Amino acid sequence: MSGEEKAGVAVIGGGASGMLCAALVSGSGIKVTLFEKNEKLGKKLFITGKGRCNLTNTADLNGFQDNMVTNPKFLYSALVSFGSAETIRYFEEELKLRTKTERGGRVFPESDHACDVTDALRRGMKRGGTEICFNSQVKSLLLEGDRVKGIKLSGGKKFFADAVVISTGGLSYPSTGSTGDGYRFAREAGLNVTECVPSLVPFLVSGENPRRLQGLSLKNIGIKIYDGDKKLYEDFGELLFTHFGVSGPVILSASAKIPQKAFEKPLSLYIDLKPALDRKTLEERLKRDFSESAGKHFRNALSGLLPRTFIPVMVDESAIDADKPCGNITKQEREHLASLFKRFPFTITGKRGFDEAVITKGGVDVRELNPKTMEAKKVRGLYFIGEVIDVDALTGGFNLQIAWSSAHAAADAIIRTLKKTEE
Numbered sequence: 001m002s003g004e005e006k007a008g009v010a011v012i013g014g015g016a017s018g019m020l021c022a023a024l025v026s027g028s029g030i031k032v033t034l035f036e037k038n039e040k041l042g043k044k045l046f047i048t049g050k051g052r053c054n055l056t057n058t059a060d061l062n063g064f065q066d067n068m069v070t071n072p073k074f075l076y077s078a079l080v081s082f083g084s085a086e087t088i089r090y091f092e093e094e095l096k097l098r099t100k101t102e103r104g105g106r107v108f109p110e111s112d113h114a115c116d117v118t119d120a121l122r123r124g125m126k127r128g129g130t131e132i133c134f135n136s137q138v139k140s141l142l143l144e145g146d147r148v149k150g151i152k153l154s155g156g157k158k159f160f161a162d163a164v165v166i167s168t169g170g171l172s173y174p175s176t177g178s179t180g181d182g183y184r185f186a187r188e189a190g191l192n193v194t195e196c197v198p199s200l201v202p203f204l205v206s207g208e209n210p211r212r213l214q215g216l217s218l219k220n221i222g223i224k225i226y227d228g229d230k231k232l233y234e235d236f237g238e239l240l241f242t243h244f245g246v247s248g249p250v251i252l253s254a255s256a257k258i259p260q261k262a263f264e265k266p267l268s269l270y271i272d273l274k275p276a277l278d279r280k281t282l283e284e285r286l287k288r289d290f291s292e293s294a295g296k297h298f299r300n301a302l303s304g305l306l307p308r309t310f311i312p313v314m315v316d317e318s319a320i321d322a323d324k325p326c327g328n329i330t331k332q333e334r335e336h337l338a339s340l341f342k343r344f345p346f347t348i349t350g351k352r353g354f355d356e357a358v359i360t361k362g363g364v365d366v367r368e369l370n371p372k373t374m375e376a377k378k379v380r381g382l383y384f385i386g387e388v389i390d391v392d393a394l395t396g397g398f399n400l401q402i403a404w405s406s407a408h409a410a411a412d413a414i415i416r417t418l419k420k421t422e423e
């Protein structure tokens, strides 16, 4: 391409939402040009679901609403039109990608390869004749009055377009190409963008204990998070210790639900290591264990109750002499130990950054967009889809469904609008 050209519909960003939108619009016979700043498509898609891509979830509409964290209502009509059932059907029937459903309704490609999802979308775009421009970073929008007229690349080249779709993603994992350009485009067009913060992200924890426990995964534990006396969050599930703090499903969900403001000061995290036992039963169990091994050193008496790596940490925190014979442990010491099992304390000092966040919370203010079409209310022909919008969800395939549903809503509206002007 050279000089000033016509792009037809310009899609900015060849990630999940951009590729689907391009495939759908070009599939209707409309000319589409997709601009991707990387040398290839779907860099983030490639790492989703630990390389397996959890592309959606079979939950019903209520289940989806429960798993959406920010602005669930905004996506309602897009999800009704193109929800997980329609998404699976489209991938299976139109793009010939076989899928399978696992625990918790999580849907993956049957091959377990995320790259097969990108290949399927590439096939869809190819069939429609989408022109793909790689190494093409869009720098700005061409705006005229209340209309978008096209885009300008960082090299200065301009493309005129009948519609512009912004599918540039958020700010998380910027190495994949999502560096927040879409927010800049939105502001240039006069749209409000809400504060963007990392979400579905691990927590930083003070002290030496996380490092000592690094690599340990605790299944079936309870967590409670407090700001002083105020309980902010409670959950049950799996937690992972890392060299800097805590991660794993319960922590990622907590990061999505606890308001950003709460992280301005340290928070208390309590882990219930024995959620199936109430405090009294646990105390009785400790009493029995200690009397059965009265001659054993305390440090050797916890293996039936704790994973190996946790034992020295528990011993230190209990302040009971590690070499004390179990028979000599006092009632008071036993009670303190039981309280640690039920409320083992850590101090959260913050969240990790965008480099490690699965998603961005915040983005283009949903009040700026028509929820049926994803078109900006103030700027005709300008559409926002995927993570760039201020909508986010928990893990389980829900975030990619946001990408698919919003892409479909925009594609549908673009096709209807452009076909009508053709007539």
Ligand SMILES: Cc1cc2nc3c(=O)[nH]c(=O)nc-3n(C[C@H](O)[C@H](O)[C@H](O)COP(=O)(O)OP(=O)(O)OC[C@H]3O[C@@H](n4cnc5c(N)ncnc54)[C@H](O)[C@@H]3O)c2cc1C
Pocket: 012, 013, 014, 015, 016, 017, 018, 035, 036, 037, 038, 041, 042, 043, 044, 045, 047, 048, 049, 050, 053, 054, 055, 056, 136, 137, 138, 139, 167, 168, 169, 170, 172, 173, 176, 177, 178, 179, 180, 181, 182, 357, 358, 359, 385, 386, 387, 388, 396, 397, 398, 399, 400, 401, 403
């Ligand atoms: C490690 C990890 C694992 C994840 N796993 C899952 C999962 O299993 N299931 C799930 O539902 N969600 C998952 N997600 C979230 C999911 O990947 C995102 O929600 C989804 O990719 C968002 O799609 P998108 O199209 O909005 O943006 P992206 O997929 O991020 O695509 C944006 C594209 O735009 C391009 N771009 C940006 N700016 C410009 C510009 N100026 N010019 C041209 N191109 C530009 C980028 O290079 C990129 O290719 C995961 C995220 C991460 C980080």
